[in-house]
Amino acid sequence: MEIGKFKDIVQHNIENTKEALDCAEKFYSLLGLDLGSEIKNLTQVVRPLFLVKGFITIQLPLKDKEIGAFCFKGSNNQGYIIINSSLPPYNVNFALCHEVCHICVKDDIGLNTAELFIDDNYFEYSEERLANQFAGIVLMPETNFRRMYEKFSSEIAMSEGNVDINSIVCKLMCYFEAPYMAVLIRLCELGIIEIDDKLVHSINVKESDIESIYNKYWLDVNSLKPSYRDDYPLLRDLLLENANKALEENLVRQNDVEEALENISMLYEKLKEEQ
Numbered sequence: 001m002e003i004g005k006f007k008d009i010v011q012h013n014i015e016n017t018k019e020a021l022d023c024a025e026k027f028y029s030l031l032g033l034d035l036g037s038e039i040k041n042l043t044q045v046v047r048p049l050f051l052v053k054g055f056i057t058i059q060l061p062l063k064d065k066e067i068g069a070f071c072f073k074g075s076n077n078q079g080y081i082i083i084n085s086s087l088p089p090y091n092v093n094f095a096l097c098h099e100v101c102h103i104c105v106k107d108d109i110g111l112n113t114a115e116l117f118i119d120d121n122y123f124e125y126s127e128e129r130l131a132n133q134f135a136g137i138v139l140m141p142e143t144n145f146r147r148m149y150e151k152f153s154s155e156i157a158m159s160e161g162n163v164d165i166n167s168i169v170c171k172l173m174c175y176f177e178a179p180y181m182a183v184l185i186r187l188c189e190l191g192i193i194e195i196d197d198k199l200v201h202s203i204n205v206k207e208s209d210i211e212s213i214y215n216k217y218w219l220d221v222n223s224l225k226p227s228y229r230d231d232y233p234l235l236r237d238l239l240l241e242n243a244n245k246a247l248e249e250n251l252v253r254q255n256d257v258e259e260a261l262e263n264i265s266m267l268y269e270k271l272k273e274e275q
Contacts, residue, residue, distance in 0.1 A: 001181065003200050006188075013133045013189040016126075020133040023105045027138065030104060036141035042093050049104045054078035055237070059085040059092070059229040061273045070094035071102065073109045085229040086273045090177045092227070097135030102127070105134070136186045139178040148175055149192055165193060165202050170213040176221060180210060232268050239264065 013229050015019070025035045030049055038046055043057075050057050054077055062084040068091055073079035081099050083092055108127055152171040157163050172183045184202060187193045207224075214221050243257045 001130055002197075003203060006185070006199075006203050007016060007195055009129070009185055010195065013185065014130055016130065016133065018206075020130060020137055023101055023134045024137045026105050027100060027134075028149075037087065038141070038144065039138070042096055046096055046100050049100065050081060052199065053107075056080045056101055056232060056235070057065050057083065057096075058231045059083045059227075059241075060232060060268070061226065061228040061230055062271055062272065063273045066264065068092075070098050071099055071109060078126050079109075081192040086224055086226050088224050090179050090223065093177050093274075094132075094135050094182055097138050098131045100138075101131040101134040106130070120234055132182075132256075133189075136178070136189075140172070140176045140183065140186045142169065145172070145176070145186065146190070146192065148172060149187070155176050165199070166205055166209065167213050169202065171217065173210075174214065174219045177223065180205065189225055222254045228273070230272070236261070236264075249269055 021035075028035045028037060031037075031039075031045060033039075043059075045176070047057050055071075055073075060082055062082075063086070064084070065086060066250075067084050068087060069084065070082045071079065074119060083095050084098075087095075106114055106127070149168065149172065152168050152175075153156060153163050156167055169180060169183050169187070172178075172187075173180050176183070178186075181203075184199075188199075193199070211221060211224060214224060215220075239261065243252065243261070244254045247254065247257065
């Protein structure tokens with residue numbers, strides 16, 4: 001990412017802090033939690049919220065590594081959210097939070113329209129930037145985020161004498177299970193670190209550099225690897241259950257059900273990444 005675009009994102013987040021915090025407060029209210037409460041298992045917590053809105057959440061290992069999530073809302077006000085499990089867990093968390101903002105908080109996805117979240121990309125559209133900022137706030141609550149920054153900074157300073165921002169970002173990334181760039185943006189929007197010439201290297205850090213830092217501090221390298229979770233068998237069971245009910249009520253024909261299931265199976269085979 002270019003430094004100019006990074007600065008623009010941070011400035012936008014600073015100027016729109018109130019709106020993003022209002023969205024976060026509504027989200028926590030839906031959960032019955034206080035703003036900034038720690039969420040241990042995001043997938044488990046948000047799935048019921050999506051169901052209330054008529055959305056099924058499905059994790060699939062997609063071939064396309066750029067797609068973080070895909071969301072579609074049908075004419076019946078119901079829809080689905082496909083999360084790409086070919087990406088590491090922290091990307092999955094961010095994608096889930098991004099879609100929570102659209103579906104459960106802002107409810108800004110129109111009928112018969114799709115919403116595509118491109119992983120680690122920050123679009124110019126205000127609603128997409130808001131969803132990203134919201135995800136950062138939920139994954140990295142300010143009070144705890146500041147506390148852990150100070151803790152990790154002190155640890156590195158005591159053992160190495162100087163503080164390397166990339167190392168701190170990686171420790172925060174591992175602790176909060178959030179993407180590297182989202183952590184860096186969060187640090188800057190909260191004014192914890194400044195945007196200067198030295199930050200250019202941090203913005204353009206390579207995946208291999210991140211893995212090296214993880215190994216250096218004995219962080220969980222497995223968290224950098226995709227889970228490849230595949231919910232297709234569960235989805236197929238759900239479709240069969242609904243189809244059988246429809247058959248019993250003579251709402252559909254057996255041939256139509258078989259054709260629909262076959263088409264879904266073919267689509268699944270085209271989309272999934274081979275292990």
